[in-house]
Amino acid sequence: MTELDRSEVLRLENQVCFALVLATRGMIALYEPLLEPLGLTHPQYLAMLALWEKNPRTIKDLAEALQLTPATLSPLVKRLEALGVVDRRPSASDPRQLAITVTEAGMELLDKAATIPGAITERLQMDSGQLLDMYNILHTAIDAERRALDKDTP
Amino acid sequence: MTELDRSEVLRLENQVCFALVLATRGMIALYEPLLEPLGLTHPQYLAMLALWEKNPRTIKDLAEALQLTPATLSPLVKRLEALGVVDRRPSASDPRQLAITVTEAGMELLDKAATIPGAITERLQMDSGQLLDMYNILHTAIDAERRALDKDTP
Numbered sequence: 001m002t003e004l005d006r007s008e009v010l011r012l013e014n015q016v017c018f019a020l021v022l023a024t025r026g027m028i029a030l031y032e033p034l035l036e037p038l039g040l041t042h043p044q045y046l047a048m049l050a051l052w053e054k055n056p057r058t059i060k061d062l063a064e065a066l067q068l069t070p071a072t073l074s075p076l077v078k079r080l081e082a083l084g085v086v087d088r089r090p091s092a093s094d095p096r097q098l099a100i101t102v103t104e105a106g107m108e109l110l111d112k113a114a115t116i117p118g119a120i121t122e123r124l125q126m127d128s129g130q131l132l133d134m135y136n137i138l139h140t141a142i143d144a145e146r147r148a149l150d151k152d153t154p
Numbered sequence: 155m156t157e158l159d160r161s162e163v164l165r166l167e168n169q170v171c172f173a174l175v176l177a178t179r180g181m182i183a184l185y186e187p188l189l190e191p192l193g194l195t196h197p198q199y200l201a202m203l204a205l206w207e208k209n210p211r212t213i214k215d216l217a218e219a220l221q222l223t224p225a226t227l228s229p230l231v232k233r234l235e236a237l238g239v240v241d242r243r244p245s246a247s248d249p250r251q252l253a254i255t256v257t258e259a260g261m262e263l264l265d266k267a268a269t270i271p272g273a274i275t276e277r278l279q280m281d282s283g284q285l286l287d288m289y290n291i292l293h294t295a296i297d298a299e300r301r302a303l304d305k306d307t308p
Contacts, residue, residue: 026299145180
């Protein structure tokens with residue numbers, strides 16, 4: 001590699017990973033004022049989306065949906081419990097297991113939450129074709145990353 | 155909005171923000187084993203890329219390159235200093251200001267670092283067209299996010 005090639009390869013602005021970090025950070029910043037009335041951070045919002053879709057569910061099941069380890073997810077769920085939007089009760093199917101259930105207060109957030117995706121799209125002023133392209137290419141990357149990471153696991 | 159529309163709009167899997175979070179997390183996980191021999195985390199690596207490109211530079215200038223606030227960047231630079239890869243010296247142009255300088259040990263990481271972008275591309279097995287598409291659409295999103303966030307600032 002020549003010096004010139006090397007400086008191009010290592011240029012911060014050229015890194016796809018840097019673009020991912022910036023795009024994610026900017027997107028989360030856009031959600032912040034919209035999530036404030038719900039009292040949720042962005043990771044908590046994602047967890048609530050998964051729970052509104054299906055609850056009660058075990059921590060293991062929720063961790064799979066969010067693609068986190070149960071250990072990483074556990075403090076987040078404890079904060080949601082402290083906020084009063086979920087609680088943990090013995091599971092109906094297996095009473096030795098605790099299942100996460102959305103409380104009445106958690107269900108009451110649903111009306112406000114339903115306005116957020118539209119508000120984000122409006123704030124972004126990206127057309128739906130661009131958003132769909134981004135969604136698709138990100139999922140191509142997610143699949144490629146997963147295949148590469150799976151190879152690491154013996 | 156009907157119940158069905160609402161459940162589609164709020165479906166976790168449909169969220170572009172969730173795709174961004176997953177793609178960024180997966181990408182950083184791919185870097186981890188490659189950065190380990192350099193002793194750097196991914197945010198530290200991004201800072202070193204900016205510094206290899208140009209140093210000495212002030213914390214304000216580096217913060218602009220990384221699109222972080224100086225307050226957020228400061229602890230990261232302190233860790234790089236503790237690792238011995240940068241130091242802070244009075245700036246030649248303004249001796250009252252400290253400038254961040256890459257040390258000899260920091261320059262020695264450059265050869266290893268130069269192999270990383272290629273190794274990532276190889277691990278990902280995405281073709282260069284796909285990576286370029288992703289890079290371009292992410293920058294469209296970054297610009298759109300910046301415009302939207304600028305509107306928040308009075």
